[in-house]
Amino acid sequence: MSSAAAEDTVWIGFMDIVPVIGTVKEAVELVLALYEGNKAVIKEKEKATENFVKESLKKQLKAKHVKKLTLPDKPAAAADEVSGLRNVREVRKEMIIEYMGKGSKRGTKPLTPAQQKERQKRVEAINKDMLEKIHILDKNFNQELKEQLERSQRGEHVFNNGILTFHFSVLTEFIQSYHIDNLRGYSQQTMDTLGRHTLTQNTAEDIQTNMVVHFGEDEFYVNANAVVYGEYCRALRGALLDVLRHINADDVTEEERQRVNFVVDNMNNLEIYVDQLAKVKWIASNANRQARFEQVRQEVANMYKTDRGLDWCIRVLREVAPLFEHGH
Structure with a gap:
């Protein structure tokens, strides 16, 4: 130059x-x-x-x-x-x-002290709500949330993407823990079917790719869902595996059955698998989106409670128990 x-x-x-x-x-x-x-x-x-x-x-x-x-x-x-x-x-x-x-x-416009204070109040309110939900499972849990300043390139999912693979991962862990796939008569196809989610293709696609929002750098966002959903998944995984480890369905205790239902009912009633901030942004007063959200929520709730709940564990055990009788 x-x-x-x-x-x-x-x-x-x-x-x-x-x-x-x-x-x-x-x-x-x-x-x-x-x-x-x-x-x-x-x-x-x-x-x-x-x-x-x-x-x-x-x-x-x-x-x-x-x-x-x-x-x-x-x-x-x-x-x-x-x-x-x-x-x-x-x-x-x-x-x-x-x-x-x-x-x-x-860039983003610098916040005034009043705006900063207001945003901090929102963080505290979300943190309080998060702790109340988790304390249902674990009274000793304690974690402080912070406002998310970094933005995910993939966006934020209204329904947690983990919904689509959770039960498959639980079943896989159960099979590997007891080396069930080495037993004579084991059917991978049967287990794949039992491990697959029961949502319709349209619902799965919506959860994975369509019901996603992108927050701008100047928009408020706290990823509380990752923490809440993670804790509930940990609790549900433990409850399901406690039932499955008996191998014989008749040996499952009433307390273990109630634990599965307790976790599932709270997940459904509190919409644990929903990112509430992403939900509000995605719906944005759109009646059609509100209706679609309710449809997906009902389908997900039905899967957790009925198709992949306690009865699912019993179905898995009915398939697995005879394999142990046949041996290797």
């Missing part, structure tokens, strides 16, 4: 939506690094800026035309992790206003 061309451009980065403009790239990056608190990058950019000043002074003293000093375009490893530095761009002066309009859209 010629010196004349260099004088016609500036470097621009953003602190959220606030622009940082300068003629020296490293100086702009230093400001962003200070704002974002990346100590490794701060140290690097301070050195780079110091070197630039030294070179500029040499140029003035020698009165010699030299090319504009540039450090390698690739940021340091520490800088790669800082979004503000990754987005520093060289822009022609006449394009500054237009670029600022585009660039600022990628």
